Amino acid sequence: MSSLDLRNLKINVGGKPIVKDFSLTVPKGEVHALMGPNGSGKSTLAKALAGHEDYEIVGGEAFLNGQNILEMETDEISRAGLFMAFQYPSEIPGVSIANFIRAALTARLAENEELDAAQYYRRLYEKMDLLKIDRKFTARSVNEGFSGGEKKRCEILQMAMLQPQIAIMDETDSGLDIDALRIVSEGVNTMRGPNLGILLITHYQRLLEYIVPDRVHVMWDGRIVRSGGKNLALELEEKGYDWVKEEVAAV
Amino acid sequence: MANANTSTLERESPAATNSIASTEGFDHGLERLENAPQWLLELKRSQWREFLALPMPTPKAEAWRFARTGNLSLEGYQLPTDLPDADKKSVLESSHLFESFAGKMVFANDQLLEQTAATQEGLIWSPLSNAMSEHGALLRKFFMTFTPDLGSEKFQALHAALFSNGSFLYVPAGMEVSLPFVAYHTACGQGTAVFPHTLVIADAGAKVHLVDIFQSARKDTKNFACGMASIFAGPGAQVSYQAIQEWNLETLSFHLNTVSAERDSNVETIMVSLGSRQARNEQHISLNGPGGNVDNYSLSVPIGNQEVDQRTLQSHKAPSCRSNLLYKNALQDDSRTVFSGLIKVAELAQQTDAYQTNRNLLLSNSAEATSLPGLEILANDVKCSHGATSGKLDEEQLYYLLSRGISRKRAQELLVFGFFEEITSQLENEELREHLNSWIGRKFHATPPTKNLEG
Numbered sequence: 203m204s205s206l207d208l209r210n211l212k213i214n215v216g217g218k219p220i221v222k223d224f225s226l227t228v229p230k231g232e233v234h235a236l237m238g239p240n241g242s243g244k245s246t247l248a249k250a251l252a253g254h255e256d257y258e259i260v261g262g263e264a265f266l267n268g269q270n271i272l273e274m275e276t277d278e279i280s281r282a283g284l285f286m287a288f289q290y291p292s293e294i295p296g297v298s299i300a301n302f303i304r305a306a307l308t309a310r311l312a313e314n315e316e317l318d319a320a321q322y323y324r325r326l327y328e329k330m331d332l333l334k335i336d337r338k339f340t341a342r343s344v345n346e347g348f349s350g351g352e353k354k355r356c357e358i359l360q361m362a363m364l365q366p367q368i369a370i371m372d373e374t375d376s377g378l379d380i381d382a383l384r385i386v387s388e389g390v391n392t393m394r395g396p397n398l399g400i401l402l403i404t405h406y407q408r409l410l411e412y413i414v415p416d417r418v419h420v421m422w423d424g425r426i427v428r429s430g431g432k433n434l435a436l437e438l439e440e441k442g443y444d445w446v447k448e449e450v451a452a453v
Numbered sequence: 454m455a456n457a458n459t460s461t462l463e464r465e466s467p468a469a470t471n472s473i474a475s476t477e478g479f480d481h482g483l484e485r486l487e488n489a490p491q492w493l494l495e496l497k498r499s500q501w502r503e504f505l506a507l508p509m510p511t512p513k514a515e516a517w518r519f520a521r522t523g524n525l526s527l528e529g530y531q532l533p534t535d536l537p538d539a540d541k542k543s544v545l546e547s548s549h550l551f552e553s554f555a556g557k558m559v560f561a562n563d564q565l566l567e568q569t570a571a572t573q574e575g576l577i578w579s580p581l582s583n584a585m586s587e588h589g590a591l592l593r594k595f596f597m598t599f600t601p602d603l604g605s606e607k608f609q610a611l612h613a614a615l616f617s618n619g620s621f622l623y624v625p626a627g628m629e630v631s632l633p634f635v636a637y638h639t640a641c642g643q644g645t646a647v648f649p650h651t652l653v654i655a656d657a658g659a660k661v662h663l664v665d666i667f668q669s670a671r672k673d674t675k676n677f678a679c680g681m682a683s684i685f686a687g688p689g690a691q692v693s694y695q696a697i698q699e700w701n702l703e704t705l706s707f708h709l710n711t712v713s714a715e716r717d718s719n720v721e722t723i724m725v726s727l728g729s730r731q732a733r734n735e736q737h738i739s740l741n742g743p744g745g746n747v748d749n750y751s752l753s754v755p756i757g758n759q760e761v762d763q764r765t766l767q768s769h770k771a772p773s774c775r776s777n778l779l780y781k782n783a784l785q786d787d788s789r790t791v792f793s794g795l796i797k798v799a800e801l802a803q804q805t806d807a808y809q810t811n812r813n814l815l816l817s818n819s820a821e822a823t824s825l826p827g828l829e830i831l832a833n834d835v836k837c838s839h840g841a842t843s844g845k846l847d848e849e850q851l852y853y854l855l856s857r858g859i860s861r862k863r864a865q866e867l868l869v870f871g872f873f874e875e876i877t878s879q880l881e882n883e884e885l886r887e888h889l890n891s892w893i894g895r896k897f898h899a900t901p902p903t904k905n906l907e908g
């Protein structure tokens with residue numbers, strides 16, 4: 203079955219183990235929430251999966267639809283169908299949103315194929331309207347001078363345009379105001395379906411009220427220490443992480 | 454191409470007697486100038502003597518620091534002979550980048566092949582070969598009266614001695630022309646030397662836009678190009694000038710340019726350096742009247758073993774002027790750039806705003822960018838700044854692009870476009886902007902030129 207399949211991943215940053223023994227399967231069609239205290243290694247996991255060089259994968263396996271992504275370059279992983287919505291997206295001065303997304307789509311075409319410009323803009327505007335992003339943003343440099351919430355929306359715009367099979371969304375909800383949270387969540391929900399699996403990294407139950415997860419996992423000190431249904435998030439909201447930590451310590 | 458073999462061939466070819474560095478070559482050039490007035494012939498003779506008297510640049514000369522002065526030999530270049538019709542035809546075919554323009558001239562080896570006449574009453578848009586006789590008095594008032602003098606005096610003299618053509622644009626007071634005048638200059642044939650000259654005179658309150666395109670008919674001919682472009686902006690005039698230098702990668706080129714800005718004039722120039730194995734670009738800007746405003750941009754994208762050597766002078770001679778210079782270079786492979794710029798503010802030039810910035814993007818570890826910014830300020834009430842930076846592509850930005858499936862090569866290209874956007878966005882002409890982007894893009898898919906023997 204097609205999915206994101208992570209087995210016993212170990213990831214070091216600057217020689218220091220951050221992700222310690224991480225296993226998780228996100229089948230397509232499902233939304234899995236990944237929660238956990240600050241510094242537990244969620245973003246490290248996400249960036250490493252998207253091939254970031256600073257994150258050294260020292261053990262374990264990672265498959266995207268059966269393809270070993272640990273042997274692939276960052277751009278290949280993306281073209282294979284993995285999308286990363288970053289917690290802190292980079293600013294790219296001088297490169298407009300329209301050109302940036304066009305380049306990403308063109309990269310997915312065969313060498314002799316060309317993107318139909320009219321059709322491209324039609325789709326782009328449609329997705330922008332859906333996410334309530336002003337059409338003027340197409341001419342703006344990627345993320346440059348964007349507010350925190352605008353950056354997050356722009357990540358989701360890219361996701362909508364690139365139509366990945368697996369999306370990792372790293373704290374997409376942080377920085378979004380109440381209306382934006384609803385708009386972005388609705389946008390994500392329209393993308394939900396049998397062909398998309400989502401790993402949703404978040405600290406807040408509020409997001410999970412909009413995007414209802416199939417599973418919730420708790421990450422602590424580099425590994426998953428607890429998994430459950432959507433009620434697990436409610437439980438965490440009530441009791442905090444100490445409760446999980448105590449349980450783990452007791453084992 | 455094997456360098457050793459080619460130069461042997463050149464030495465044996467009969468054209469070598471017309472070598473640009475020989476007096477036979479000079480005399481031969483003079484004979485071809487049928488229309489030249491006496492004063493110009495005299496100027497040419499005295500400039501030829503000047504050329505012979507001046508020494509070749511040495512690495513020790515301050516104005517040539519860090520440049521590959523060993524590659525400047527003039528051996529093996531000769532003045533062009535008449536072009537076969539087939540070559541003329543192909544030059545004409547490769548000389549129409551613009552759908553809309555106010556005027557057009559096409560030169561091949563400094564010979565005029567095509568010209569659209571100017572329709573505006575009083576405006577002069579004329580090849581210099583005609584202007585010499587038809588507008589001699591006006592020409593004499595401006596021609597070579599203001600030269601860069603930033604180290605290439607020997608080559609300026611050579612240019613004056615050997616130039617035979619170019620574009621002459623005079624816009625009368627108050628006339629505004631918004632579409633661009635476009636001049637194409639193509640070098641054809643092995644060893645050919647060309648000396649394109651551009652002279653723009655915008656009278657008081659006039660507005661004009663000129664584009665020079667410099668290109669080669671073939672990729673593999675070794676050519677010498679020594680061009681000069683002089684802009685005279687009268688009081689309140691607005692001049693926009695772009696030079697697109699796309700000589701082939703075997704060419705040794707000089708572009709020795711000046712801007713002279715009178716009271717309340719506005720001048721914007723952009724130099725785009727794409728071609729040449731070695732390019733020497735000089736730009737001397739003189740602000741002569743209060744309220745003068747000059748923006749001077751340059752971008753270069755050297756690859757392989759290319760060298761782009763840039764020398765500039767912003768000279769503020771009057772109060773309350775502004776000049777802004779921005780030079781950006783993106784270097785690949787073993788290429789090198791040198792930027793040496795000076796802001797000079799005269800004692801009486803109070804309330805000067807002068808800026809000078811050089812930014813270099815090093816896309817390879819073996820590329821080398823040298824920056825020598827300088828200030829010489831005699832007035833006490835001025836705003837001046839100069840800055841130079843050299844750096845690599847931002848790894849986090851690169852990663853972000855890669856994470857969207859964009860290949861490394863294309864990602865680099867996009868970041869370089871982003872780097873240049875500050876300059877390319879200044880181009881109001883959409884056709885030109887699009888061409889420019891595709892020219893820059895080509896430098897990412899071009900085969901680097903063969904290594905020079907020396908360097």
Ligand SMILES: Nc1ncnc2c1ncn2[C@@H]1O[C@H](COP(=O)(O)OP(=O)(O)OP(=O)(O)O)[C@@H](O)[C@H]1O
Pocket residue numbers: 215216220238239240241242243244245246247256289
């Ligand atoms: N590039 C880096 N250099 C040094 N340390 C790093 C780097 N990236 C992550 N770390 C460290 O690894 C640990 C895990 O960080 P990570 O960003 O993965 O946590 P997180 O679970 O995403 O936290 P948060 O909820 O605050 O976003 C932290 O202690 C962090 O300081």
Ligand SMILES: [Mg+2]
Pocket residue numbers: 244245246289372373
């Ligand atoms: Mg994080």
